[in-house]
Amino acid sequence: MTRQPAVAARGLVCQFGPVRAVDDLSFEVAEGEVFGLLGPNGAGKTTVIRVVTTLLKPAAGTVRVFGLDTRRSTMRVRRRIGYLPQQLSIDGQLTGYENVWLFARLFDVPRRERRGRVEDALAQVGLEKVARRLASTYSGGMVRRLELAQALVSRPRLLVLDEPTIGLDPLARDSLWERVLGLRAEEDMTVLLTTHYMEEAEQLCDRVGLLLNGRLRAIGRPRELEAALGPGATLEDVFRAYAAGGADEDKGGLRDVRSTRRTAGRLR
Amino acid sequence: MSAAPAAPPVGSAERPPAPGAIRLLWNRTTTLCLLELVKLRHDRTELYTRAIQPALWLLVFGVTFTRIHAIPTPGRLPYLDYLAPGVMAQSALFIAIFYGIQLIWERDFGILTKLLATPTPRAALVAGKAFAAGVRAISQVVVVLVLAAVLGVTFRWQPLSLLGSVAAVMLGSSFFASLSMTIAGLVRSRDRLMGIGQAITMPLFFASNALYPTALMPAWVQAIARVNPLSYEVNALRQLLLGLPGNLAMDFAALLGATVAGITAASLLLGRLAR
Numbered sequence: 180m181t182r183q184p185a186v187a188a189r190g191l192v193c194q195f196g197p198v199r200a201v202d203d204l205s206f207e208v209a210e211g212e213v214f215g216l217l218g219p220n221g222a223g224k225t226t227v228i229r230v231v232t233t234l235l236k237p238a239a240g241t242v243r244v245f246g247l248d249t250r251r252s253t254m255r256v257r258r259r260i261g262y263l264p265q266q267l268s269i270d271g272q273l274t275g276y277e278n279v280w281l282f283a284r285l286f287d288v289p290r291r292e293r294r295g296r297v298e299d300a301l302a303q304v305g306l307e308k309v310a311r312r313l314a315s316t317y318s319g320g321m322v323r324r325l326e327l328a329q330a331l332v333s334r335p336r337l338l339v340l341d342e343p344t345i346g347l348d349p350l351a352r353d354s355l356w357e358r359v360l361g362l363r364a365e366e367d368m369t370v371l372l373t374t375h376y377m378e379e380a381e382q383l384c385d386r387v388g389l390l391l392n393g394r395l396r397a398i399g400r401p402r403e404l405e406a407a408l409g410p411g412a413t414l415e416d417v418f419r420a421y422a423a424g425g426a427d428e429d430k431g432g433l434r435d436v437r438s439t440r441r442t443a444g445r446l447r
Numbered sequence: 448m449s450a451a452p453a454a455p456p457v458g459s460a461e462r463p464p465a466p467g468a469i470r471l472l473w474n475r476t477t478t479l480c481l482l483e484l485v486k487l488r489h490d491r492t493e494l495y496t497r498a499i500q501p502a503l504w505l506l507v508f509g510v511t512f513t514r515i516h517a518i519p520t521p522g523r524l525p526y527l528d529y530l531a532p533g534v535m536a537q538s539a540l541f542i543a544i545f546y547g548i549q550l551i552w553e554r555d556f557g558i559l560t561k562l563l564a565t566p567t568p569r570a571a572l573v574a575g576k577a578f579a580a581g582v583r584a585i586s587q588v589v590v591v592l593v594l595a596a597v598l599g600v601t602f603r604w605q606p607l608s609l610l611g612s613v614a615a616v617m618l619g620s621s622f623f624a625s626l627s628m629t630i631a632g633l634v635r636s637r638d639r640l641m642g643i644g645q646a647i648t649m650p651l652f653f654a655s656n657a658l659y660p661t662a663l664m665p666a667w668v669q670a671i672a673r674v675n676p677l678s679y680e681v682n683a684l685r686q687l688l689l690g691l692p693g694n695l696a697m698d699f700a701a702l703l704g705a706t707v708a709g710i711t712a713a714s715l716l717l718g719r720l721a722r
């Protein structure tokens with residue numbers, strides 16, 4: 180029996196006024212796969228993530244998560260997803276434990292399991308020793324790991340990470356990825372991520388999709404895409420080759436740049 | 448020796464059964480209210496700083512106007528007694544009316560986006576936040592209640608009266624918090640919301656029966672007071688805490704109706720903040 184794809188997008192179109200942020204996009208993410216959406220600012224990566232996480236209804240086309248339509252089965256889709264948005268999104272007025280506890284409650288983790296699940300999630304990201312400290316005292320890397328614990332406490336089948344390592348120093352970035360990949364191996368979880376870091380995508384993703392101006396320009400295994408460009412090519416070369424052909428700098432948008440900078444600034 | 452059974456993979460764990468709509472609303476509301484209590488426990492500064500203004504109303508305005516007998520009160524009640532429930536409702540209003548700013552702050556820091564991606568209907572999220580404002584307001588009202596009692600205000604301390612007062616403050620605060628969240632959904636900026644909040648707070652306060660009986664007001668202000676939920680909250684508090692005559696059922700019906708309308712409006716506009 181063939182397994183349902185974790186994510187299946189068909190003819191996806193997202194329109195904001197005159198701007199077509201996503202234009203007839205189709206792709207699939209297999210269950211258990213780490214799939215990276217790459218592209219410059221304004222390419223439409225976050226818009227796709229917002230549709231997958233049910234935050235945005237597309238103008239046309241469908242996205243199915245484990246066979247469930249994101250438009251019609253909103254709550255059921257949400258119960259299967261752990262989501263890490265681009266911006267830092269923890270509550271500094273709460274401790275690490277309380278931040279994760281909140282998500283355990285919002286995902287209806289049964290009361291008898293709740294404490295254990297929160298502690299497990301914190302241990303999975305290595306924050307168990309600082310769990311009782313206010314999150315406002317955490318470093319940038321710790322904040323990102325705490326967000327990961329929030330996403331994991333519901334035991335999602337699909338982990339959605341939107342630029343998760345933006346602004347992190349190389350050590351914190353490595354530490355985060357080590358944990359994500361460890362979890363993926365242990366839990367048979369599917370990971371859908373967006374990133375600006377090509378080296379990171381090359382090392383971590385089973386497959387990548389290159390998005391430009393809302394359209395998918397290339398999709399495949401990093402090595403296949405590199406080989407298609409020529410000997411010795413890196414994923415960054417692939418990215419440059421496609422981006423040179425038509426990235427629209429205006430589409431990045433001030434809001435997008437500002438949001439990215441704000442996140443990076445808070446992590447410093 | 449048989450090997451220990453392998454733990455099922457976490458990713459394939461069974462989903463907890465989805466609760467029904469009412470239970471979901473209750474779960475989310477209690478979660479967000481509990482969270483508010485936890486935040487208050489971590490940082491009590493706001494409890495002290497917010498106590499200053501109601502204390503001034505009671506100590507300066509209340510004591511002075513009690514002495515000069517300038518405002519006629521029902522049953523020749525001391526003015527300070529008459530004023531105390533009004534100041535309680537006012538301090539709850541001042542907390543709740545700026546609650547939308549917190550929502551915009553959460554939007555700016557990505558917290559709202561993440562909350563909206565959880566299996567929480569928008570109405571439940573707004574209701575949770577609205578009643579969380581009520582929880583914060585209750586903590587403030589307790590401070591005012593104690594202060595008024597120290598100043599000699601004679602309250603009815605029956606448990607049912609106190610419980611009813613908590614309910615009235617919760618409903619009133621929830622309405623004003625959802626009004627604030629509705630405005631947040633419309634203006635989508637902290638600065639604009641702050642300006643609007645400041646512009647409407649004092650008119651809401653003065654165009655109510657919090658400071659003086661509505662019979663003393665010009666006709667057009669009386670008309671506003673009649674549709675102002677703050678008047679119904681104050682009425683309920685005066686009946687429950689002081690034993691003044693009134694129509695408690697109508698007061699609670701008005702507060703409940705206003706709260707449901709406020710939560711509905713804020714839920715419909717929440718999507719604008721998530722864009």
